[in-house]
Amino acid sequence: MKRLRVAITGLTSCSGxxxxxxxxxxxxxxxxxxxxxxxxxxxxxxxxLESDYDAAxxxxxxxxxxxxxxxxxxxxxxxxxVAVGTxxxxxxxxxxxxxxxxxxxxxxxxxxxxxxxxxxxxPLPLNxxxxxxxxxxxxxxxxxxxxxxxxxxxxGSLPTLISYPVCTECRMKETxxxxxxxxALCLGPLTLGGCGALCPALGVPCEGCRGPVPExxxxxxxxxxxxxGYAQEAACERLRRFxxxxxx
Amino acid sequence: MRYxxxxxxxxxxxxxxxxxxxxSPVLGDDGVTRFELLPPGKLPDLAAIRTQLPPxxxxxxxxxxxxxxxxxxxxxxxxxxxPAMILFGLHPCDLAGISYLDRIFLGxxxxxxxxxxxxxxxxxGVSCTPDEFCSCRLYPSPLEAWYxxxxxxxxxxxxxxxxxPRGAELMKILDDVMEERELLLPEDTRCFFxxxxxxxxxxxxxxxxxxxxxxxxxxxxxxACSVCCPTCSCFDVLEFGGLDGSSAERLRRxxxxxxxxxxxxxxxxxxxxxxAQRFRYRYRHKYRxxxxxxxxxxxxxxxxxxxFCPAGLDLRALAGxxxxxxx
Numbered sequence: 001m002k003r004l005r006v007a008i009t010g011l012t013s014c015s016g017x018x019x020x021x022x023x024x025x026x027x028x029x030x031x032x033x034x035x036x037x038x039x040x041x042x043x044x045x046x047x048x049l050e051s052d053y054d055a056a057x058x059x060x061x062x063x064x065x066x067x068x069x070x071x072x073x074x075x076x077x078x079x080x081x082v083a084v085g086t087x088x089x090x091x092x093x094x095x096x097x098x099x100x101x102x103x104x105x106x107x108x109x110x111x112x113x114x115x116x117x118x119x120x121x122x123p124l125p126l127n128x129x130x131x132x133x134x135x136x137x138x139x140x141x142x143x144x145x146x147x148x149x150x151x152x153x154x155x156g157s158l159p160t161l162i163s164y165p166v167c168t169e170c171r172m173k174e175t176x177x178x179x180x181x182x183x184a185l186c187l188g189p190l191t192l193g194g195c196g197a198l199c200p201a202l203g204v205p206c207e208g209c210r211g212p213v214p215e216x217x218x219x220x221x222x223x224x225x226x227x228x229g230y231a232q233e234a235a236c237e238r239l240r241r242f243x244x245x246x247x248x
Numbered sequence: 249m250r251y252x253x254x255x256x257x258x259x260x261x262x263x264x265x266x267x268x269x270x271x272s273p274v275l276g277d278d279g280v281t282r283f284e285l286l287p288p289g290k291l292p293d294l295a296a297i298r299t300q301l302p303p304x305x306x307x308x309x310x311x312x313x314x315x316x317x318x319x320x321x322x323x324x325x326x327x328x329x330x331p332a333m334i335l336f337g338l339h340p341c342d343l344a345g346i347s348y349l350d351r352i353f354l355g356x357x358x359x360x361x362x363x364x365x366x367x368x369x370x371x372x373g374v375s376c377t378p379d380e381f382c383s384c385r386l387y388p389s390p391l392e393a394w395y396x397x398x399x400x401x402x403x404x405x406x407x408x409x410x411x412x413p414r415g416a417e418l419m420k421i422l423d424d425v426m427e428e429r430e431l432l433l434p435e436d437t438r439c440f441f442x443x444x445x446x447x448x449x450x451x452x453x454x455x456x457x458x459x460x461x462x463x464x465x466x467x468x469x470x471x472a473c474s475v476c477c478p479t480c481s482c483f484d485v486l487e488f489g490g491l492d493g494s495s496a497e498r499l500r501r502x503x504x505x506x507x508x509x510x511x512x513x514x515x516x517x518x519x520x521x522x523x524a525q526r527f528r529y530r531y532r533h534k535y536r537x538x539x540x541x542x543x544x545x546x547x548x549x550x551x552x553x554x555x556f557c558p559a560g561l562d563l564r565a566l567a568g569x570x571x572x573x574x575x
Contacts (some may be wrong), residue, residue, distance in 0.1 A: 001493050016531055027491055030491040030492065031393060031491065033493065033559050034491070042261075088562045126444065133425060147491065149492065151488065151489040152488070152489060154493065155489045160486075163507050163509040163512075164469070164504065164507050165468075165469060165471070165506045167468075167558075168470060168472075168475060168502075168504070171300070171301075171471060171475040171556070172301075172310035172311075174301045174305075174476055175280075176276075176278040176279060176280045177472075177556070180556075180558050181279065188470070188531070189468040189469070189558060202528030203278075213469065214508055215508055215523065216469070216471060217466075217468045219465075220468050221468055221557055233485055
């Protein structure tokens with residue numbers, strides 16, 4: 001069988017999504033039979049771009065000109081381009097301060113006397129610059145999602161985005177509802193499922209790390225948070241931690 | 249009438265355990281009551297009005313493989329031997345929920361996975377006291393609350409009724425803890441099930457009813473109403489290729505008719521574009537039934553959808569308007 005020719009790289013990110021794939025240790029030998037990781041600088045060297053790929057898997061958001069060049073180059077060379085992880089899909093934590101002045105932020109971090117030229121811009125999700133064919137969200141995505149993505153691509157299919165929130169999986173697991181029973185600021189109703197409601201099952205309210213669910217009913221969720229005693233700004237701030245696009 | 253003193257409950261449970269895996273409502277440390285394996289020495293939570301998930305979870309798993317393919321073996325339904333299991337503590341609404349699922353999954357073409365699990369189940373019902381979320385009283389149901397044995401709780405003890413040959417066999421084994429007594433017992437909520445009710449109106453539900461928009465406006469789309477419903481059994485079907493490059497499996501996963509993806513078809517088209525339309529669809533299925541359960545309302549009145557909805561949505565007011573209170 002022809003192996004799937006894949007490029008995997010990370011832009012502005014913690015590399016955790018790529019690591020999540022490398023952590024699939026039990027499956028890696030079989031994956032190698034199916035997938036030819038042609039460009040995967042985090043895992044193997046040398047890493048030089050080749051003429052074309054069946055798919056490019058890109059982690060992280062865009063915040064530097066050279067990342068944009070790399071992304072455009074991968075887009076041109078790849079049949080499919082897949083945004084992997086919350087940063088690539090929504091901007092993620094790097095985009096947390098996108099609503100603030102970048103020069104002020106630079107001074108806060110590097111001092112007023114710093115002359116170091118910072119060639120950065122406000123972090124963007126991949127689809128702000130290129131066409132994204134599929135998205136696997138998560139911080140990081142679940143192992144099954146990453147393997148499913150690759151085995152799916154091998155058959156020429158793209159993953160379908162889950163359209164229900166974390167709450168659905170929480171209920172399927174028969175977990176205590178932290179929002180209704182503990183009045184916790186749980187972002188479950190607004191956040192894409194697929195994680196198996198891992199955090200609420202451990203008693204930790206959903207932090208929204210997978211980004212917004214389609215048709216999120218922000219107005220009603222805010223109403224519920226207000227009833228539980230949370231200020232709108234507190235709820236919004238938490239929502240924006242992983243997806244700066246949230247506005248109440 | 250066969251009767252059991254409440255002090256003999258522990259002994260009864262031990263006898264039941266000899267007949268199969270014993271599951272019953274158990275109050276968890278987190279305050280959630282779930283149907284789960286009842287360990288020896290632990291008492292079932294018989295005071296609970298409702299478990300978070302209904303017993304359908306034993307018959308249709310939230311997510312399960314329904315078909316596998318392998319190059320050498322072809323297509324296969326992953327049937328496994330299901331050990332005998334006794335569900336103890338089912339309320340009449342949940343028994344009716346199982347009989348509804350039976351109609352769907354054991355009809356013309358029985359679902360083999362469902363059938364194997366259903367055959368392994370012994371159903372023991374227990375009477376209950378409805379709370380403010382229950383609506384069995386408001387909408388008596390044509391669904392039968394089938395059981396093998398039924399335990400009616402009263403201040404004096406428990407009266408036991410036999411509902412099937414399997415129940416009669418089981419009763420012989422439980423004879424040790426039973427005695428004969430003459431008791432005058434009030435009706436329990438079983439009386440709201442298996443009733444001859446007038447067929448729901450054939451008329452189409454008005455698409456322009458403002459209630460659909462109001463419900464849609466408040467719904468946060470969490471899916472709790474269908475996940476926790478004893479009769480909701482829509483599922484999504486997904487297929488995944490295996491790591492060997494040739495095998496594949498097909499899964500089914502509980503779905504909800506209020507989700508965008510539920511009525512979506514190839515090309516991103518949808519039969520129910522907005523949530524208000526989906527509420528009308530959901531209402532129609534729950535209160536009037538269609539397809540193979542046409543004329544059979546799918547609501548057993550268990551109250552879970554209301555009790556577990558974070559937005560406090562309640563279809564009963566609308567049902568009162570459209571169906572009228574049958575009580």
